[in-house]
Amino acid sequence: MFEETETFSAVMRKLNKDEPEKVQEFMKAFKKAFDDAIEDKLDDHQNIALLQAKKSIASKNNDRFLKMAQVMIANRNPQEVGASLAQVIKILMERLPHDKNSSLTNMRGKVSQLNPTEIALASMPDTAAYGQSITLIKTLLNGYSPEYIKQVLSFTAQSLY
DSSP: OOSSSOOHHHHHHHHHHOOOGGGGHHHHHHHHHHEEEEEEEETTTHHHHHHHHHHHHHTTTTTHHHHHHHHHHHHHOOHHHHHHHHHHHHHHHTOSSSHHHHHHHHHHHHHHOOOOOEEEEEEEOTTHHHHHHHHEEEHHTTEEEEEHHHHHHHHHHHOOO
């Protein structure tokens, strides 16, 4: 949707060309997010503001995971990141056929047992992102019709340019 170089100016050019009705909303969201990031003394305040502003104008039909990923990337606060991760987990757990509450209780226990030091020290090859991305796609699309999945995969591939 946006140019490869993610800058305020690039996004503004794209919006002015393709979605002029969203320009004011984007500028207001950017200003607020920028001021908030400065106030919170965040290092990458310009990129954080850009991500938040783009998120604020995203179509309501955009994937919930894309929005959550943007929020998780932009936020450095552990509580906010944890809340975002919990939202992703809840969405994934909705797919389970049995009692949602017991599934969440079980997942809560598993998350609580994760070893923070082990996670921090783990080294994964850069190429692990490929496998994780494919696993995420398969997990999210499991159970949908082959035609729907074919269309989603096609649009996903096109969106990676």
